[in-house]
Amino acid sequence: MVVNKTDEEWKKQLDPQQYRVLRKKATEPAFTGKYLHNKEKGVYVCGACGAELFSSDTKYDSGSGWPSFWTALAKDNILEVPDRALGMERIEILCRNCGSHLGHVFDDGPQPTGVRYCVNSLSLDFKKKDSK
Numbered sequence: 001m002v003v004n005k006t007d008e009e010w011k012k013q014l015d016p017q018q019y020r021v022l023r024k025k026a027t028e029p030a031f032t033g034k035y036l037h038n039k040e041k042g043v044y045v046c047g048a049c050g051a052e053l054f055s056s057d058t059k060y061d062s063g064s065g066w067p068s069f070w071t072a073l074a075k076d077n078i079l080e081v082p083d084r085a086l087g088m089e090r091i092e093i094l095c096r097n098c099g100s101h102l103g104h105v106f107d108d109g110p111q112p113t114g115v116r117y118c119v120n121s122l123s124l125d126f127k128k129k130d131s132k
Contacts, residue, residue, distance in 0.1 A: 002097060002098070003048070003049045003097055003098035003099075005098075007023070010022075010023050010048070013048070014047075014048065017122055018047055018048075018122050018123075021101060021120050021122040021123055022047060022048050022100040022101055022122070022123055023048075023100065023101070024101075025085075025092070025101040026101075027103075027120060028066075028120045028121060028122050029065075030064070030065025030066060031065040032065075032121075033065075033066060033067060033120060033121025033122065034121045035067045035121040035124055035126060036065070036066065036067055036121060038056075038059075038067070038126060039056075040056065040126070040128050040129075041056045041057075041128070041129040042055075042056050042126055042127050042128040042129040043055055043056070043073060043126070043127045043129070044056070044059075044067070044069075044073075044119075044124045044125070044126055044127075045124065045125050045126070045127055046077075046095040046097065046098060046100055046102070046123070046124070046125070047100070047122065047123050047124050047125050048095065048098050048100040048123075049095060049097050049098040049100070050125065051074075051077045051095055051096070051097040051098070052073050052074050052077060053072060053073055053074065053077055053078060053095070053102070053119075053124070054069040054072060054073050054117065054119070054124075055069075055073045056129070058070050058071050058073070060110060062109070062116055062118070064116070064118055066103060066118045066119060066120060066121070067118075067119050067120075067121055067124070068109070068116050068117065068118055068119070069116075069117040069119065070109045070110050070112075070113050070115060070116065070117075071113050071115070071117075072117060076096065077095065077096050077097060078093050078094070078095070078096060078102070078117075079093070079094040079095070079096045079099075080092070080093055080094075080105060081094060083104065090104045090106070091104060091105045091106075092104055093105050093117060093119070095123075100123065101120075101123065102117075102119050102120065102123045102124075103117065103118045103119040103120050103123060104118050105117050105118070106118060
């Protein structure tokens with residue numbers, strides 16, 4: 001299911017900070033995100049559409065100031081695109097389902113993948129795993 005909404009619809013759905021990050025590709029300040037230190041078990045989903053993105057099992061402390069993951073839960077739900085903004089060459093990650101900005105992926109992560117998905121907390125929601 002691909003989500004297509006107008007800019008006005010996104011503004012009504014998201015709070016101003018989420019809108020700025022998810023739809024306008026801003027970055028939340030380092031070390032301020034609500035999921036940076038989250039240690040609960042569960043799944044991180046897109047804050048705009050709810051698509052499953054990352055598992056708590058692959059989250060780690062990269063020291064970067066943003067939630068970091070060494071792999072995606074469902075790589076088909078993430079789109080990687082070149083980002084040459086700010087005079088740097090990076091790879092931006094977007095939710096494939098709704099096109100929302102999530103953050104960036106870098107090649108300085110831990111094994112077994114060697115990658116670091118660096119994600120804005122404002123781009124995510126968290127679905128806690130049932131402890132049954």
